[in-house]
Amino acid sequence: MDGLIQEKVQRFEEFVDRRLKPDLVHAIAERDKVFEQQEVFSNLRRNIENLEKNSVTSLQTMVNLGSEVYMQAEVPDTQRIFVDIGLGFHVEFTWSEALKYISIKEESLANQIQEYTRLIASIKAQIKIVCEGIRELLQLPAER
Template sequence: MAGQQIDLATLPVQQLSQVKKQLDDEVQHLTNSYQNLRTAQQKFRDCNISIQNGVANSVKDKPLLVPLTSSLYAPGKLADEEHVLVDIGTGFYVEKTTGDAQKFYNGKIEELGKSIKDLENIVNGKANNLRMVEEVLRQRMLTGQQGGQAAAGAS
């Protein structure tokens, strides 16, 4: 069914219901993916802000908390304000200058932005398809009810 056009008016109600369910599932999955991309993009923005605010001369000799896990922090001091460790994925870290790290994160933010735009267009298209199927299904149900009422009135 993917990639082809189908005249919804020719489909039986049961098949329309199946198409609606499939589109519901697809829209839900794509919406979750969209949210995950937005979350990842925000994390990269947060990394950039951390580099701008956290790796500055003003915090050089001040004590700070180093995150070991999402809920465990250890006291520490900033050893070098010119270099940072950057998580490049799958647990690999690379030492970069703060400028290179910001370029890396800006590139990731831009890349995710493009993916988000593309996914947004796909979600909108699927949502429009879903609305069309729902409308045809609603019309069919109304005609079915009207036909049933006319048959009941004739007897």
């Protein structure tokens, strides 16, 4: 009987270590990626609003060419901007069109964050349930 309990405990522990914990790490990493995307779009929205507020029609900026190598660039007309919409595609928008797209994208990203948060909570609950099952199998006293 004792060997059967040990075998069950071992299977539960393996399930937590090999399945639930990697799933949890993956879900947290994916949610963090969405948070980063949300921050990028939030910054873009703020920049567009600042350009509109200050009536900026041209500007000089530094452009990252890669590997932290920068070059000075001049933008003669800021009325239209290109927005990365994913999969390597960039769409030319006016400021108002870009703001509409950004608000839709931010809402979509917020929904994704909620879904990942629910998934993370579910995985944590599953881990807790399995750990509670192990505790009961080993007949350990409940933690307070």
